[in-house]
Amino acid sequence: SAVISQKPSRDICQRGTSLTIQCQVDSQVTMMFWYRQQPGQSLTLIATANQGSEATYESGFVIDKFPISRPNLTFSTLTVSNMSPEDSSIYLCSFEENYGYTFGSGTRLTVV
């Protein structure tokens, strides 16, 4: 199955700044997904990213806060903008395979 690489693995950021997370898949995939896992919580879908179209955001998530790019079928980025301590979470990218999702290794973000 395809392999997904995500970076950075972790970062500590100042409030008010932005962080861009990158995901690279070693084969072409139609849809990529971005999840957030807040401490002690389940994985929550932020948005679905298709190549060549605007991402589809889930309720509670907006493009201004979490802009997503999908320039081709192997790559996507998620930006966490104007960060606050409430954005401290693990962010995960994924794509769908036959059985479900394959996940990247995650980005552990701490906002101070």
Next chain:
Amino acid sequence: DQQVKQNSPSLSVQEGRISILNCDYTNSMFDYFLWYKKYPAEGPTFLISISSIKDKNEDGRFTVFLNKSAKHLSLHIVPSQPGDSAVYFCAARAYNFNKFYFGSGTKLNVKP
């Protein structure tokens, strides 16, 4: 409203014994279920799946049971090994929808 719940945040089991991880869901439209395992500093990895046409699926030491009337599924690990120590997430999806809903996870500790 959390549609998939894992009510036990942690479980401790002796090596060689059975581990039983539980998951409850509320949406009767869910018809496909997954279990993921997550080690620290890694993304979740797929473990086993079950569709609603079955009530049991087995893969080596891992068996998933589905009780549709009770909206309950469980993961059995027999025999448990220290390497099984990880956080286990269940996830569910309704037919023809991309979105999986995840539980909050159960941290399994298998003691040598």
